Amino acid sequence: MSDIVFARIQTTLDQLQRTVAEVRDTQESPVVALSCKRDKSEQSESYPGRVDRLTVALSLIATASGRDSVFGGDLFSEPARHMLLDLYVAYRRGSIVIATSLCIASRSPYTTGLRWINFVA
Template sequence: MSDIVFARIQTTLDQLQRAVTEVRDTQEATVVARPCERDKSEDSEQHPARIDRLTVALSLIAAANARDKAFGGDLFSDPAWHMLLDLYVAYRRGNIVTATSLCIASRSPNTTGLRWINLLHEQRLIVRENDPFDKRRTIVYLSKDGFARMEKALDLAVESNWKLGIERIRFKK
């Protein structure tokens, strides 16, 4: 690939990233990523407040993958949850999610995935925006409320495991 082509691609990618950042900064539904709020009064390294939410989300995705591997992908269906987990992980990692990739993350047909995207949007859990560089694509991310509710859900999952005596969520990277 010539240096000129590579430079153009890099410039376009940089412009896209700046545009997405600018949109997120100016939207009312903007989310500010923050680390897990840790309770320093607890001595135990395993206390639920000390487990990173991103790790919890990744472990839930890994558990669903393992479940699907054991039972097949057609037995269980939870498209909205898979979408919300995918959006949470993408946001925490600084990645952009398109509607197409979110439909894939839902583990359902595209038409079903699009219906779930509409429902999550109606519930104000996600925000949809046109890609400023490719009008065929739609960028999707968690709304402020969606992000807060995901963090609460992840905290409650850890707390539930803690109460059951599951002291540690193990996740292989």
């Protein structure tokens, strides 16, 4: 990779760290927690020929991350898609998702992420 690409990645990571710090310092951040149950209906033993949807969702997230690192996050802005993929992965893993983490997953500003949470919910 070229130095330009590394510089863009470093700049993006710095921006992400600043955003996380701002969100952490915000007193008014809403506490939204979704308790998720594990989905046992699609285990690989039950469906040996079927591609696991969790693997597909994780691949989609990784592909979007790679695409954003090459083209920048503003060119392909899909906050709702990123949120839904993050929620699905959390659901399958039995994790709890809070609003702050969902806003970060949306790859958009915090207030935009909150608007998308209200829209999708």
